[in-house]
Amino acid sequence: MRRKIRYYRLVWLKHDLPAGLSVFLVALPLCLGIALASGAPLYAGILSGIIGGIVVSLISGSQLGVSGPGAGLTTIVAASIISSGDYKIFLLSVMVAGLFQIILGFMKLGVIANYFPSAVIKGMLAAIGIILISKQIPNALGYDKPDFWSSGFLNLFSPKHFFGNIENFHLHTSAGAITITIVSLSVFFILKKYFPNRPTLLPAPLIAVAAGIIVNLIFERVASTYLLKQTQLVNIPHNLFSQISFPNFSKIFSSIEIWKDGLIIGLLATLETLLCCEAIDKLDVRNRITPVNRELFAQGIGNMLCGLVGAIPMTAVIVRGSANVDAGGRTKLSAFTHGLFLLLAVLLIPFVVNMIPYASLAAILIVTGYNLTKPKLYKNMWSLGWKQFLPFILTILVILMTDLLVGVSIGLLLSIYFIIQNNFKAEYNIVIKREHATEVYYLKLNSNVTFLNKVNLKEALDEIPEYAVLHIDGSESHFIDYDILEIISEFSNKAHNKHIELHLKGIQQVNVSAIH
Numbered sequence: 001m002r003r004k005i006r007y008y009r010l011v012w013l014k015h016d017l018p019a020g021l022s023v024f025l026v027a028l029p030l031c032l033g034i035a036l037a038s039g040a041p042l043y044a045g046i047l048s049g050i051i052g053g054i055v056v057s058l059i060s061g062s063q064l065g066v067s068g069p070g071a072g073l074t075t076i077v078a079a080s081i082i083s084s085g086d087y088k089i090f091l092l093s094v095m096v097a098g099l100f101q102i103i104l105g106f107m108k109l110g111v112i113a114n115y116f117p118s119a120v121i122k123g124m125l126a127a128i129g130i131i132l133i134s135k136q137i138p139n140a141l142g143y144d145k146p147d148f149w150s151s152g153f154l155n156l157f158s159p160k161h162f163f164g165n166i167e168n169f170h171l172h173t174s175a176g177a178i179t180i181t182i183v184s185l186s187v188f189f190i191l192k193k194y195f196p197n198r199p200t201l202l203p204a205p206l207i208a209v210a211a212g213i214i215v216n217l218i219f220e221r222v223a224s225t226y227l228l229k230q231t232q233l234v235n236i237p238h239n240l241f242s243q244i245s246f247p248n249f250s251k252i253f254s255s256i257e258i259w260k261d262g263l264i265i266g267l268l269a270t271l272e273t274l275l276c277c278e279a280i281d282k283l284d285v286r287n288r289i290t291p292v293n294r295e296l297f298a299q300g301i302g303n304m305l306c307g308l309v310g311a312i313p314m315t316a317v318i319v320r321g322s323a324n325v326d327a328g329g330r331t332k333l334s335a336f337t338h339g340l341f342l343l344l345a346v347l348l349i350p351f352v353v354n355m356i357p358y359a360s361l362a363a364i365l366i367v368t369g370y371n372l373t374k375p376k377l378y379k380n381m382w383s384l385g386w387k388q389f390l391p392f393i394l395t396i397l398v399i400l401m402t403d404l405l406v407g408v409s410i411g412l413l414l415s416i417y418f419i420i421q422n423n424f425k426a427e428y429n430i431v432i433k434r435e436h437a438t439e440v441y442y443l444k445l446n447s448n449v450t451f452l453n454k455v456n457l458k459e460a461l462d463e464i465p466e467y468a469v470l471h472i473d474g475s476e477s478h479f480i481d482y483d484i485l486e487i488i489s490e491f492s493n494k495a496h497n498k499h500i501e502l503h504l505k506g507i508q509q510v511n512v513s514a515i516h
Contacts (some may be wrong), residue, residue, distance in 0.1 A: 013335050019329035020337025022205040023066055026323045026368065027053075027338055028345070028353065029234060029361050034069040038077040040087070041314045043241055045069050046346055047311035051302050053339015056314070057332045059298035061291040065280050066320035066335045067302060069312050072272050072403065073265065077312055089258065091307045092246035096262025098303030098313075101270055101296050110274060110292030119388045120411040121278050122381065123395030127407060128292040128318055129372030130400060132365055139362035142177025144231055176226035177359040181217050184208040184363035203327050205364045212360030232358055236350045245449040266303070269315045271405060273299050276316040283325045323368050391415045430460060438469055443506075445474040451483040461491045466498045473504030485510045 027049050035045025052067030060067070077090075084090040187208045216233075219226040247513070252258065279291040303313050311358065324334055345353050381392045391411045399407030431442040441464055449457075464470055472488060474480055489509040495502040 011330050012337070013328070015328050015330040016334035017337055018203045018206070019200045019324055019327035020037065020335040021341060022203040022327035023029075023320050023324050023329070023334065023338040024341035024362075025205050025209055025343070025356075025361065025456070026338070026364055027066070027068055027320050027342065028252045028356075029358065030071075030317075030319065031069055031342070032234075034071055035312060038069075038312050039076045040077065041245070041310070042237065043244060044310060044312045046236075047241075047244075047309060048306050048314045050342045051305050051309075051311060052317075052341050053335055053337075053342060055339075056298045056302040057335035057339065059294075059301055060332065060509050061294045061298075061330050062277060062280065062316070063286075063288050063290075064284055064324050064329055064334075065277060065290060065295070065316045065332075066324050066338060067273075067314050067316050068320060069221060070272055070315035070317050072405070072422075073268060073313055073315065074422035075403075076261075076265055078363060080265065083257060083261070086248070087245050087310075088248040089251050090261075091245065091310060091455070092249070092258050093262040093265060094307030094311075094313050095247060095304050096307075096412070097266035097269060098305075098307060100315065101300030101303060104266075104327040105293045105295075105297035105300060105301075106268060107461065108293045110175060112274065116275065116278055116393060116412060117415040118282075119384075119392040120395050120408055120415060121275070121282060122377065123392040123411055124244075124275060124399065124408055125279050125318065125322075126373040126377060126392075127349055127396040127399035129369040130396070132319060132369030132372070136362040136365045136369070139232075139358040140366065142174025142228070144361060174228060174232060175214070176219050176228050177232055177279060177357065178361040179226065180212045180228070180357050181363050183215050184211050184212050184360045187211050188363070188367050200238065201497060203321075204367075205327065208363055209331075209356055209360045212334060212357040213355050216355075216357055216399050228357055228359075232356065234354055234356045234424045236346055236353050238350055241346075247307055247310075266300075267314050269299065269303065269313055270296060271408075273316040275408060276318045277319060278316050280321040280325070282318070318372075319365070319368065319491065322372055326368060326371055336445075339467055363467075368499055387418045391418070397451075435469075438467070439465065439472065440469040443470065443472045445472070445477045446482060447477060448479045449474075449477055449481075449484050450481045454481075454483050454487060457484060458487050461487070464498075464500060469501045469503070470495070471503045471505065472507060477506065482510065499501070 028046075031049040032042060033045070035042050038044075049068040052069075056067040058067075080093055081090045084093070175177070185208075188204050191204045191207065211504075216228050219228070246335070263369035273295060274292060277295055278294055279286060281287075281289055299315065305311075306313055323363075324338075327334075329335075378393075381389045391414045394414055395407050395411030398410045401407075429444055429446070431444075433440045433442070485508065488504070488507060489511075492502055492509060493505070
């Protein structure tokens with residue numbers, strides 16, 4: 001036991017502590033930004049990240065997943081807060097969402113994550129990478145009023161974003177921020193190329209942020225015109241927890257909308273969590289699999305706690321999870337550590353956190369996004385053929401045009417189409433031989449023959465010529481749909497009229513007289 005404790009202490013010091021610090025640096029601006037985008041109090045995003053790190057990580061079975069407020073929920077959360085008319089009533093919906101997830105976990109419905117094709121998951125990761133990069137460009141260039149937390153790639157071209165105000169763009173950018181972005185990105189490049197075996201206690205994101213702070217301090221001393229404005233730095237109020245709201249339990253049964261919003265939030269959070277678990281498992285070089293039912297239970301506990309203490313709802317988040325993988329996280333202690341850093345930062349050193357340039361954090365997220373959507377990924381998917389590439393690229397395009405859930409759904413439907421198309425061809429085959437002067441047809445049914453094969457099988461039987469011999473073999477089939485048996489039985493009744501000699505093996509005829 002003592003040896004095991006020592007082992008985990010060493011793993012934490014060497015891998016999970018620096019990884020947790022790196023994830024913290026990524027999570028901090030995300031927590032604040034998502035809270036702002038949701039129309040919730042600023043502390044609500046930080047609280048959600050703290051609960052996701054400290055509480056959910058301990059209950060969850062995921063070793064590399066990181067939970068916190070998810071950008072994919074901002075639209076429904078903002079709408080729910082407005083429709084509730086009171087943030088304290090909205091918190092009841094958050095608790096209902098958590099209860100819904102706990103019930104799903106107990107019912108063992110997390111297995112639906114296993115039915116998402118690999119091409120769709122990879123497409124989701126690539127699309128998130130593209131969105132991540134594009135939405136960090138404003139901060140990287142020093143644009144001090146970007147609304148880059150709304151979902152939907154096309155929203156980047158709305159008047160709220162700098163693309164819609166390109167004529168005034170130069171008034172909002174900053175040479176100092178651009179310089180810090182270049183320095184931070186250069187840190188990543190230099191460390192990766194020349195110092196790949198550096199100590200893990202010095203993660204690249206930490207060095208990049210430190211470099212950004214130092215450069216801005218230099219600007220303050222020797223080049224004040226390049227000095228960043230306060231809007232270009234992280235801004236955490238010193239009294240972050242002074243206005244915490246608690247749910248108004250007296251209103252729990254006052255409106256059906258509370259329960260309706262809770263179920264919608266719970267469903268969306270569940271789907272995002274399951275997709276992210278699948279994605280993070282694919283990034284885990286140790287091939288560990290997340291127990292999804294336990295994950296739903298953990299997320300449910302976390303969201304009920306979020307509602308109880310005034311936080312916005314959470315999900316497992318792919319951006320923070322992938323940042324955890326990139327930083328070399330080994331166990332769930334890295335996620336726990338990131339939550340602990342969030343708590344300590346806002347309690348003890350908000351003045352230090354407020355020195356971090358958004359430009360440095362943007363550089364971290366740009367690198368993370370690039371790792372999710374590398375050009376070699378597209379090349380690899382193309383080499384696998386159209387049936388893999390089309391769902392992959394369609395998932396990306398639809399996510400960029402709409403949102404994550406719609407994109408994944410469309411990609412999933414296309415993958416199902418290819419499965420059905422393969423079923424049409426794969427579940428039987430015909431071999432033609434000529435014995436003496438007679439044509440002999442051997443039609444062999446494969447393992448599972450469903451109603452999806454009905455049309456093609458009927459056409460194949462209709463093409464059997466008169467005076468032929470036909471053998472239909474279903475002896476090796478595990479399942480033959482009733483519709484298929486009905487077609488074969490109908491053909492058996494008509495075969496005599498066409499002078500076809502029919503032999504059935506392993507196929508039970510059914511009574512078709514009742515359907516005429």
